[in-house]
Amino acid sequence: MxxxxxxxxxxCAGVVRAVDTVEQALEQFGAPVYVRHEIVHNQHVVEDLRAKGARFVEDLNEVPANAVTIFSAHGVGKEVENNAHQRGLKVLDATCPLVTKVHNQGRQYAARGYQVILIGEPDHPEVIGTLGQIPSPVVVVQTEAQVATLEFSQDTPLAYITQTTLSVDDTHAVVDALKRRYPQIIGPDTRDICxxxxxxxxxxxxxxxxxxxxxxxxxxxxxxxxxxxxxxxxxxxxxxxxxxxxxxxxxxxxxxxxxxxxxxxxxxxxxxxxxxxxxxxxxxxxxxxLPGREEHVHFRLPDGLITRQ
The missing domain is CATH 3.40.1010.20 (4-hydroxy-3-methylbut-2-enyl diphosphate reductase, catalytic domain)
Incomplete structure (x- = not known):
């Protein structure tokens, strides 16, 4: 064959950064370290890190006081960040920098008075975290059909942001549908998808x-x-x-x-x-x-880790 x-x-660089964060935290602080949600969506990666001493939890209440706690590459909402701070947890934030960029875009649009529309999968951890980062109501749409059900008036200031891991073609189609229905809408270029x-x-x-x-x-x-x-x-x-x-x-x-x-x-x-x-x-x-594009992107590890020389 x-x-x-x-x-x-x-x-990708974001996953490398997230996995390295867990491994270097184990090396620097010793086991166990606690990771909120699977660090990335791959069971082999998760099981390998679990065998090394990582503990994966869905709720910060499962984390002992003062424990080293890592946020997954998908990102978390402000409520989770505040809860960790209030409990005195030592947090290492492994959120992918490209996801953080989306958080920043959403907050900036909201601060300027725009109604934010998030193109993404409603139950995906990245979308849930992004919703929790924007201090105003956000509407999530995933399909062109859902765009057709939006009830905003034509004079509503609208802005869109996108989940980073979507199909470029599908996202393009949803953005085009939004622009046809609401020509005044603003948002980043779909090239901002990861x-x-x-x-x-x-x-x-x-x-x-x-x-x-x-x-x-x-x-x-x-x-x-x-x-x-x-x-x-x-x-x-x-x-x-x-x-x-x-x-x-x-x-x-x-x-x-x-x-x-x-x-x-x-x-x-x-x-x-x-x-x-x-x-x-x-x-x-x-x-x-197959010949293809070579990637040379590298993201710095989160604050709080002593990087290897």
Whole structure:
């Protein structure tokens, strides 16, 4: 079987920063350290950190007083931040800087008197955290159909912001629908969607043009991984979202197949190797890398950590 690997794929700079934050906190402060919500949406990453001494909680009330506490890459609302401060927790904020940028945009629009519309998935942790960062009511829309149900008058000052991990095409469509209905609306360019998400979406589109099957390695809880699978499926070829090599089904493939592989932004490269090992047990592999954009983004670790030299 021929295997073509997408470029780029896997970990983005925000995920690297978040995972490094937990690992260096364990090294600096010792176990346990407490992480509010899964640090990123990948069970292999979470289990690896749990084995090293991280404790994952959904509520700060589960964290002992004065304990080292890490906020996940998805971000949290002001109420969570204030609760941590009141309880005297030592907080390391691993919120992705690109998510923080969205928080800042939303607060700035609200401070200028705009009604803010957030394009995103209502139950996603990033959206919940963003809602909690903006000190005024925010309306969440996910689809063009939902835009059609908005009841703002034409003279309402409106501004939109977006979840960072959405499909660029879908977000474009919602923004266009908002602009058609409310020509006065303002907001950031859709290029403000996470650079890593955009790069991986571009790569999977290119990958889908030259393979028979696409395997997207990632968690079903990972919005960007699900989007990669959806984009590949839209091209009309079989596309599967799998967590690791154990999820590969031989009936998806044959020894003449050309298989495309990519990975979500929270998927470690070890899981790509695991899938390749699983495929090699079905048939000998010929592996190629699809040329693509190289990423050189690096984010500084949160305040409170002594960085390695």
């Amino acid at each position: 021929k295997v073509i690997l997408a470029q780029p794929r896997g970990f 650079y890593a998400v955009q790069n991986r979406q571009t790569a999977v589109r290119e990958l889908s043009q030259c393979v028979d099957v696409v395997l997207v390695i990632g968690s079903p809880q990972s919005a960007n991984s699900v989007t990669l699978r959806d984009i590949a499926a839209e091209t009309g070829i079989p596309s599967y979202l799998i967590a690791d090599g154990s999820a590969v089904h031989s009936e998806w493939l044959n020894d003449q197949s050309t298989i495309g592989i990519t990975a979500g932004a929270s998927t470690p490269e070890a899981m790509v190797s695991d899938v390749l090992n699983a495929l090699s047990r079905i048939a000998p592999l010929q592996i190629e890398n």
